[in-house]
Amino acid sequence: MSKVIRKVKITVPCSSSNIGPGFDVLGITLSMFLTLDIEFLEPLPTSTNKTVNYTNETTLDYTGEGSESVSLKPTENLITKTALYVLASHKIYGFPVPLHIHVNNPIPMGRGLGSSGAAVVAGVLLGNVVGELGLSKDRLLDFTLMVERHPDNVTAALIGGFIASYLRELEPEDTNVPHSEEPISVIGASKPPTVPSGIGHYIRLSWAKEIKAITIIPDFEIATATARSVLPDAYQRNDVVFNLQRLAVLTSALARSPPDPYLIFQAMQDKVHQPYRKNLIPGLSHIISNVTPRTHPGLLGICLSGAGPTILALATHNFDMISSAITQAFLEEGISTQVKLLEVTEKGASAEEGQL
Numbered sequence: 001m002s003k004v005i006r007k008v009k010i011t012v013p014c015s016s017s018n019i020g021p022g023f024d025v026l027g028i029t030l031s032m033f034l035t036l037d038i039e040f041l042e043p044l045p046t047s048t049n050k051t052v053n054y055t056n057e058t059t060l061d062y063t064g065e066g067s068e069s070v071s072l073k074p075t076e077n078l079i080t081k082t083a084l085y086v087l088a089s090h091k092i093y094g095f096p097v098p099l100h101i102h103v104n105n106p107i108p109m110g111r112g113l114g115s116s117g118a119a120v121v122a123g124v125l126l127g128n129v130v131g132e133l134g135l136s137k138d139r140l141l142d143f144t145l146m147v148e149r150h151p152d153n154v155t156a157a158l159i160g161g162f163i164a165s166y167l168r169e170l171e172p173e174d175t176n177v178p179h180s181e182e183p184i185s186v187i188g189a190s191k192p193p194t195v196p197s198g199i200g201h202y203i204r205l206s207w208a209k210e211i212k213a214i215t216i217i218p219d220f221e222i223a224t225a226t227a228r229s230v231l232p233d234a235y236q237r238n239d240v241v242f243n244l245q246r247l248a249v250l251t252s253a254l255a256r257s258p259p260d261p262y263l264i265f266q267a268m269q270d271k272v273h274q275p276y277r278k279n280l281i282p283g284l285s286h287i288i289s290n291v292t293p294r295t296h297p298g299l300l301g302i303c304l305s306g307a308g309p310t311i312l313a314l315a316t317h318n319f320d321m322i323s324s325a326i327t328q329a330f331l332e333e334g335i336s337t338q339v340k341l342l343e344v345t346e347k348g349a350s351a352e353e354g355q356l
């Protein structure tokens with residue numbers, strides 16, 4: 001057994017993105033956390049000063065969502081391969097110390113609760129800690145955005161809270177650099193991947209404390225890439241204006257106490273992504289138009305969480321009645337669900353030293 005010489009815990013919240021009209025713009029972090037318990041193991045004595053690559057000696061074990069399907073090979077697992085990408089960008093090829101990493105993931109995958117965003121953020125933090133890179137939050141965000149090119153879920157997961165974000169437009173040469181879709185190909189490359197600076201810009205918005213998040217999570221997955229592939233390349237001006245008007249109102253409406261259900265419900269309508277995703281999610285159109293603050297007091301607004309299929313219902317009370325109505329609508333489509341009542345948390349991703 002190798003001796004444990006350091007322990008670090010990485011914690012990353014799940015997220016719900018878009019919040020109706022804020023497609024690729026808004027994200028909130030919710031009280032369900034991916035954790036990595038990292039043990040740094042004593043390296044074997046070597047006779048030379050040559051940097052040793054301990055990727056093959058690094059082991060992963062995994063509990064929670066995805067434990068049946070996720071690869072435990074450090075060069076394949078999304079968390080560790082993102083970390084290897086960050087290290088390679090700093091000319092560190094492979095883990096410079098042997099690690100044992102225990103991953104616990106309560107975030108259901110492919111459901112629109114930011115599981116991949118959380119994994120990518122965890123990987124960037126892992127690379128930063130293991131390589132002792134000392135990257136700032138903004139620089140950590142650059143790396144996450146080289147992997148997930150929509151900023152809403154990763155920025156929320158990294159920063160925490162109710163976040164609005166945008167990407168700076170990149171120069172063509174910046175978008176040509178290899179990104180971590182294929183990080184393995186860059187690990188041994190003679191030219192390390194360069195990552196442009198200042199890609200992501202964000203602001204934390206206020207959130208009224210009494211607004212809770214009911215998530216109704218159907219028992220089927222939709223890969224975010226699939227849910228993005230059904231969206232059009234161009235939009236009608238009136239649909240864009242429809243969303244912009246609501247987005248501007250929504251960002252303040254969700255900060256006000258007491259929250260105004262009728263204002264929020266209307267401000268959470270969307271014409272940019274949900275109408276195109278309804279064919280992927282049986283019951284979606286019915287749910288978002290029939291479960292309202294009038295029929296279900298306590299409800300403020302309802303939308304698809306991220307790319308779906310989870311439904312996000314924002315509410316102040318009557319949580320059981322609201323979730324039952326949505327659960328029932330899915331059941332009528334033959335779809336079972338699980339319900340989680342979550343808090344909007346301001347806690348973003350963190351890496352903390354542990355006790356030996």
Ligand SMILES: Nc1ncnc2c1ncn2[C@@H]1O[C@H](COP(=O)(O)OP(=O)(O)O)[C@@H](O)[C@H]1O
Nearest residue numbers: 078105109110111112113114115116119223224
């Ligand atoms: N903790 C994790 N460890 C490794 N891979 C993960 C983890 N979480 C998510 N993933 C990867 O991300 C995929 C889901 O991503 P995506 O389709 O974007 O859905 P989501 O809405 O859950 O982010 C999973 O199929 C898996 O490949």
Ligand SMILES: N[C@@H](CCOP(=O)(O)O)C(=O)O
Nearest residue numbers: 017024112113114224306307
């Ligand atoms: N804006 C993105 C958000 C995807 O979030 P995820 O949690 O589903 O990965 C989109 O709607 O495609």
